[in-house]
Amino acid sequence: MKYLYTAKETFVKGDEGWEGYIKFSKLNHLTELVSIDNLLSSSIVEPVYENKKDWDFIFIINQGITDFYLSLDYVMRRLETKDKFNLLTLGINPTEDCKNIGIDGYEFEGYDLLDQDYDISALTNCGGFDESFTSSDINEKGLVDDFTRAYEIRKSLLENNPNEHHADTNVIAKWRHKTIGR
Numbered sequence: 001m002k003y004l005y006t007a008k009e010t011f012v013k014g015d016e017g018w019e020g021y022i023k024f025s026k027l028n029h030l031t032e033l034v035s036i037d038n039l040l041s042s043s044i045v046e047p048v049y050e051n052k053k054d055w056d057f058i059f060i061i062n063q064g065i066t067d068f069y070l071s072l073d074y075v076m077r078r079l080e081t082k083d084k085f086n087l088l089t090l091g092i093n094p095t096e097d098c099k100n101i102g103i104d105g106y107e108f109e110g111y112d113l114l115d116q117d118y119d120i121s122a123l124t125n126c127g128g129f130d131e132s133f134t135s136s137d138i139n140e141k142g143l144v145d146d147f148t149r150a151y152e153i154r155k156s157l158l159e160n161n162p163n164e165h166h167a168d169t170n171v172i173a174k175w176r177h178k179t180i181g182r
């Protein structure tokens with residue numbers, strides 16, 4: 001599996017906007033959101049788009065720029081100064097259960113389902129797809145714990161919502177660094 005990297009702002013219970021988000025999402029059991037959704041968690045990596053070398057590290061898919069990078073060293077060099085953030089390693093559409101894949105210094109958090117633009121989470125930022133999953137499928141960090149269930153939800157989303165852009169998703173395995181940014 002090819003790994004990608006990013007650093008995102010935290011969004012936890014008690015933060016400004018948290019109560020409004022919980023009311024919108026109806027995910028009352030969340031304690032934090034370990035998110036890569038661009039609307040819910042801003043990137044704190046500052047690439048220099050004018051620098052040709054930076055383009056060697058930016059993950060581009062279907063001519064779209066993402067907030068994911070090919071090198072952890074690059075992410076660490078481009079981090080905006082923050083006291084608390086989520087340093088993440090990501091696996092796109094994994095073919096095996098990732099919960100037992102150990103990445104030194106990281107803890108596996110679960111699976112997200114991002115649209116084809118790698119921008120919006122179908123799990124936590126679409127107002128819910130009740131016919132495809134319920135809040136009980138989502139852990140306290142806004143992710144799916146079970147590999148098989150993540151792919152079942154992915155399939156159901158597209159079958160039940162064939163004309164909805166955010167229902168055509170990628171399964172994203174997510175590990176968070178245990179100490180950096182914590």
